[in-house]
Amino acid sequence: MLIKIMLSMxxxxxxxxxxxxxxxxxxxxxxxxxxxxxxxxxxxVHRAMAEAESLDAKAxxxxxxxxxxxxxxxxxxxxMISQTPIExxxxxxxxxxxxxxxxxxxxxxxxxxxxxxxxxAEPIPTTEKTVAALKxxxxxxxxxxxxxxKVAEAMVDKTVGFPGYAEPGQILALTDYQAKxxxxxxxxxxxREEILSYYGxxxxxxxxxxxxxxxxxAGWLSDPTVKSLLLSVIFLAVFTExxxxxxxxxxxxxxxxxxxxxxxxxxxxxxxxLELILFISGILLILIELFVPGFGFWxxxxxxxxxxxxxxxxxxxxxxxxxxxMSLIVAIIIFLVVLKYLPTSKLWTKLTLADVETKxxxxxxxxxxxxxxxxxxxxxxxLRPAGMVDIEGVHLDVIxxxxxxxxxxxxxxxxxxxxxxxxxRV
Numbered sequence: 001m002l003i004k005i006m007l008s009m010x011x012x013x014x015x016x017x018x019x020x021x022x023x024x025x026x027x028x029x030x031x032x033x034x035x036x037x038x039x040x041x042x043x044x045v046h047r048a049m050a051e052a053e054s055l056d057a058k059a060x061x062x063x064x065x066x067x068x069x070x071x072x073x074x075x076x077x078x079x080m081i082s083q084t085p086i087e088x089x090x091x092x093x094x095x096x097x098x099x100x101x102x103x104x105x106x107x108x109x110x111x112x113x114x115x116x117x118x119x120x121a122e123p124i125p126t127t128e129k130t131v132a133a134l135k136x137x138x139x140x141x142x143x144x145x146x147x148x149x150k151v152a153e154a155m156v157d158k159t160v161g162f163p164g165y166a167e168p169g170q171i172l173a174l175t176d177y178q179a180k181x182x183x184x185x186x187x188x189x190x191x192r193e194e195i196l197s198y199y200g201x202x203x204x205x206x207x208x209x210x211x212x213x214x215x216x217x218a219g220w221l222s223d224p225t226v227k228s229l230l231l232s233v234i235f236l237a238v239f240t241e242x243x244x245x246x247x248x249x250x251x252x253x254x255x256x257x258x259x260x261x262x263x264x265x266x267x268x269x270x271x272x273x274l275e276l277i278l279f280i281s282g283i284l285l286i287l288i289e290l291f292v293p294g295f296g297f298w299x300x301x302x303x304x305x306x307x308x309x310x311x312x313x314x315x316x317x318x319x320x321x322x323x324x325x326m327s328l329i330v331a332i333i334i335f336l337v338v339l340k341y342l343p344t345s346k347l348w349t350k351l352t353l354a355d356v357e358t359k360x361x362x363x364x365x366x367x368x369x370x371x372x373x374x375x376x377x378x379x380x381x382x383l384r385p386a387g388m389v390d391i392e393g394v395h396l397d398v399i400x401x402x403x404x405x406x407x408x409x410x411x412x413x414x415x416x417x418x419x420x421x422x423x424x425r426v
Contacts, residue, residue: 026055026056029051029055029060029207030192033103034211035065036067040220041069041211043218044209048060049084059087060084061091061196067095067100078103082144082145091110093113094113096118105152114176115175116179117174121138121156122171131156139152151182151183154171158170158171221263227314228323230260230261231328231331232331234258234261234331235331278312281302283306285298288302289302375391376411377396378411379405379406382406383398385402386399386400397419398422400423401422411424411426
């Protein structure tokens with residue numbers, strides 16, 4: 001499923017890259033953000049932004065209607081909007097509250113629907129640390145887009161207030177006409193067509209992007225709990241393969257978990273080629289360690305590459321280190337428990353054969369040549385000291401007591417140990 005998603009994205013980018021639109025036919029990319037801001041919305045915006053740049057779009061318009069959501073997801077979307085070289089327009093259809101307000105003010109242009117509102121971005125939980133951090137994000141975003149920083153700060157910190165709109169102790173939320181008055185909306189627009197006409201884009205082709213099952217799936221995989229679980233499965237698979245020195249069910253399970261992990265992070269724009277190459281290199285180095293003696297060098301190098309790739313994919317910060325450490329600890333605990341209890345469990349007895357082939361039951365790991373002791377034969381090939389003799393019409397591989405014995409010489413079997421038959425010149 002995930003491979004199909006990534007292949008579709010690749011083919012789409014390749015197609016539009018090979019057949020660019022002619023000059024003057026640049027499209028307008030329209031992205032609809034509805035409901036809670038989460039990783040699914042991040043995946044949607046990332047896909048649409050990538051295709052907009054490959055299409056050389058004239059403008060990107062995000063229609064937003066949200067009560068808010070996850071701050072980290074809003075920050076990722078804000079970063080993509082701020083960094084794109086394409087003209088950006090935000091249309092607040094009903095409301096852009098909390099995390100949605102941060103996304104809205106990151107656009108170069110903002111239009112708001114009649115009865116729309118923006119603001120009310122006080123973080124939950126409301127602590128001094130969270131308020132200070134989010135207020136800084138809002139202020140920096142407003143400053144970059146050329147808007148009044150004090151307004152942005154008042155949306156987050158109720159102790160600030162904004163004269164005429166919110167008293168100190170009240171969180172700032174602006175209505176449609178208030179947003180226009182303070183410069184947080186260019187104008188009030190009834191619909192999309194009015195906005196496109198206002199900015200001279202009425203004649204341009206529109207390409208619309210809405211959240212689909214692939215973005216929802218990527219968003220679910222990007223949930224912190226799910227990511228931690230996938231990481232634990234990856235680590236557990238690596239431990240198991242190192243222990244068993246082979247490629248089996250554990251390797252396949254780990255590969256699927258890695259595809260899901262990196263695929264979801266790729267769709268949300270958190271993983272790039274560097275992280276993927278590091279991970280694949282780590283797997284190859286571990287495989288080399290399994291089959292080529294390297295005194296642990298290849299294995300340590302491979303494990304290091306895997307850890308670095310996962311750390312960078314998770315964000316390369318303190319939270320990434322915490323997630324990585326917790327997943328590694330969980331994998332180690334599960335691995336040790338499995339090693340201790342699985343061999344004595346009922347499941348293990350069903351998966352393995354309980355019968356043992358012993359000498360008492362008549363089983364042997366090699367043929368029994370003791371019956372040839374004392375018998376004589378003729379050398380067929382030069383014994384130096386190993387070679388072949390003919391004993392009663394049977395050709396046997398034998399070894400002399402150290403001397404070279406020429407073909408045609410008669411020899412006698414003096415001992416037999418497993419498949420080793422010792423002969424002496426007669």
